[in-house]
Amino acid sequence: MNTLSARCAFGLLALTAPVCAQNFLELPVTANPSAELPNYGLYPFAYTNAHVQMFFDATEVGSSTFTATSISFRYDGPLPQVGAPGPFAIQRLQIKLGTTTVAIPEARFASNLSSPLTTAFDAPVTYLPDPGSASPHPWGAPNGSLEFVFTTPVSISIPPGGWLVADIAMTNNNFFMFGFAHTILDGAATTGGPLDGTAVAFGQGCGVTATAAPATIGSAGLRAPGAAQFVTGTELGANAPVFVIYGLDNTQSLFGPLPYRLPGTNCDLLVSVDATSLAFADATGALDSRSFANALVVPADPAYANLVIHEQLAALAPGANSFAVAFSNAQTVTLGSLTPLGRGTYVVGNGSDANATLATQVLPFGYAVRLGTQ
Numbered sequence: 001m002n003t004l005s006a007r008c009a010f011g012l013l014a015l016t017a018p019v020c021a022q023n024f025l026e027l028p029v030t031a032n033p034s035a036e037l038p039n040y041g042l043y044p045f046a047y048t049n050a051h052v053q054m055f056f057d058a059t060e061v062g063s064s065t066f067t068a069t070s071i072s073f074r075y076d077g078p079l080p081q082v083g084a085p086g087p088f089a090i091q092r093l094q095i096k097l098g099t100t101t102v103a104i105p106e107a108r109f110a111s112n113l114s115s116p117l118t119t120a121f122d123a124p125v126t127y128l129p130d131p132g133s134a135s136p137h138p139w140g141a142p143n144g145s146l147e148f149v150f151t152t153p154v155s156i157s158i159p160p161g162g163w164l165v166a167d168i169a170m171t172n173n174n175f176f177m178f179g180f181a182h183t184i185l186d187g188a189a190t191t192g193g194p195l196d197g198t199a200v201a202f203g204q205g206c207g208v209t210a211t212a213a214p215a216t217i218g219s220a221g222l223r224a225p226g227a228a229q230f231v232t233g234t235e236l237g238a239n240a241p242v243f244v245i246y247g248l249d250n251t252q253s254l255f256g257p258l259p260y261r262l263p264g265t266n267c268d269l270l271v272s273v274d275a276t277s278l279a280f281a282d283a284t285g286a287l288d289s290r291s292f293a294n295a296l297v298v299p300a301d302p303a304y305a306n307l308v309i310h311e312q313l314a315a316l317a318p319g320a321n322s323f324a325v326a327f328s329n330a331q332t333v334t335l336g337s338l339t340p341l342g343r344g345t346y347v348v349g350n351g352s353d354a355n356a357t358l359a360t361q362v363l364p365f366g367y368a369v370r371l372g373t374q
Contacts, residue, residue, distance in 0.1 A: 022069070023373045026139075028060035028345050028366035031188035036136040037368050038188055040076035044170045045127070045183035047351040051170075051359075053112055054367055055105055055163040057344030061371075064158040068097055068120070070372035071166065072140035072147040076186040078133040083181030087126040087145070091172035092354075095121040097154045101162045104300040104338070105346050107228035107359040109167075112348060117167055120150035129175070130182030137186065139370045153374065163346075166369070169354040186368040190343035193364035194224035197306075197336035202250070203259060205328040206267035208237040208285070208317035215328035217313050220289045224336035226300030227362050230289040233328055236281040236315040243314040244279055244294045247271035250310045250332065265321040270330035271310035281315065292358045298335060305337040 026033040044050035058064040098117035105112040127145035130137070140147030158164050175181055199219035207214055218232035231244050249272040251258055259268040279293035287294055296311075298304050313328035320326040345366025350356035 025062050025066065025371040025373055027056050027062070027369040027371070028188060028343060029062045030060060030343055031366060033368050036077060037186045039365070040184045041187045041347065041365055041367055042184055043347065043349040043351060044168050045173065045175070045185065047170070048173050048176055049171055049354045050168070050349065050351050051109065051354050051356045052168045052347065052349040053105065053109060054166040054168070054369065055346040056366065056369075057163055058158040060344045060366060061158065061164050066156055066373045068150065068154045068156055068371045069374050070147060070149045071095060072370040072372070074137040074139050074141060074146065074186050074368055075130040075182060076184045077130070077137050078135040079130060079182050081130060081132045081182075083129060084175070084178035086128040086175070086178070086181065088129070088173065088175040088178065088181070090125050090127070090170055090174075092170070093121065093123065093125050093148070094119065094169040095148055096167040097156065098165050099156060099158050099162050100165050101159050103161070104226055105163070105348050105362070106226040106300040107297050107348065107362055109348065109357055109359065113165065117165060118154045120152065120154050121148045122151070149372070171354040188343070188345070188366050188368075190341060190345060190364045190366065192339045192341040193346070194222055194227040194338050194362055195336040197223035197334045199223060199331045199333045201329055201331045203268060203270040203329045205235075206265065206326050207235065207320065208240065208315055208326045209319040215313060215315055215326050217311065217328040217331050219331060219333060221295070221360060222362065223333050225298045225302060225304040225338040227298070228358055228360065229296045229333060231287070231294045231296065231311050231313065232289065233281070233287040233313045234285065236285045236287060236313065236328070237317050237326070238281065238283050238285050240281045240285065241316045242279050242281050242287055244277045245271055245273055245312045245314060246275040246296065247310040247312070248274050250330065262321065262323050262325070265323065267321065267323070267325065267327045269312070269327060271312045287313070289360055290352060295358055297358065300338060302338045304335055307335045309333045309335075
């Protein structure tokens with residue numbers, strides 16, 4: 001007997017409470033969630049660790065005031081059964097529920113909350129993989145392993161212009177140990193949100209030693225307001241400290257006209273030094289999206305559309321030259337735009353860290369969700 005059923009049964013036996021009426025809200029309402037939805041999402045169950053925030057406005061919830069007692073997901077279909085039969089184990093699954101008045105969610109998880117959320121579920125769980133090709137799959141299936149009954153009911157009142165927020169943190173999902181399984185969830189994409197910009201490389205880098213390949217800059221993530229762009233790089237030296245340089249100009253700097261060559265070297269400063277952050281290359285000398293110190297997060301404000309930023313990496317490299325620094329080549333990043341959503345749904349997610357403070361992906365997407373209410 002689940003927690004909600006136990007509470008209801010106790011009330012009936014004691015004759016001290018009315019019959020518990022279990023009702024449901026199926027989200028997102030305008031996508032017709034009783035039917036198979038046209039898209040799918042990978043968060044959170046298709047990762048070993050994940051942190052996800054799901055946002056629904058009052059229209060897509062179907063009610064602005066209610067008390068939530070459970071949350072259910074369903075697998076995407078129709079797909080044939082594949083992979084290990086399970087069950088799979090998650091060391092810890094945390095589900096928090098609440099609301100926010102933030103107009104447009106962005107890549108920083110904390111920035112999306114105007115007040116603390118309520119922890120509704122926090123426990124280890126086991127679940128089963130996609131059972132086969134039914135369309136649509138039942139809510140919470142199979143065997144209710146995708147239904148999570150809340151420890152304590154959560155009272156929700158979505159403010160005008162606000163969102164319902166479901167925040168999910170998942171630690172050590174072991175399904176990868178058993179082989180691939182369809183752990184993708186049903187949902188519906190919509191239009192709008194951040195649209196990617198561009199990154200164009202220029203100039204030439206220098207090596208961390210006299211014989212090393214030149215350090216090289218790159219770009220990952222989403223180059224747009226409300227999203228996170230990650231300045232990546234290679235050939236930076238194993239575990240080397242790396243300064244990420246952001247500039248508004250690539251023709252002039254405090255040192256004079258650009259490019260500025262460090263005396264006695266073949267290393268060029270290619271961008272103005274208007275802001276910097278310190279990151280660390282990994283053991284292969286690379287910098288990637290797992291290091292949040294090299295992230296450029298732009299507020300979710302359409303005013304930042306088409307903003308141009310020049311970027312370069314400076315690795316501390318004692319063997320490089322008398323300055324002990326190796327510059328990468330540079331890149332010019334032009335931010336894309338932030339456009340109105342076609343439906344009041346949004347997802348902010350990170351697929352590598354349950355405690356992540358920064359998302360690697362933001363999507364105009366709505367998961368198929370069923371909330372138990374009373």
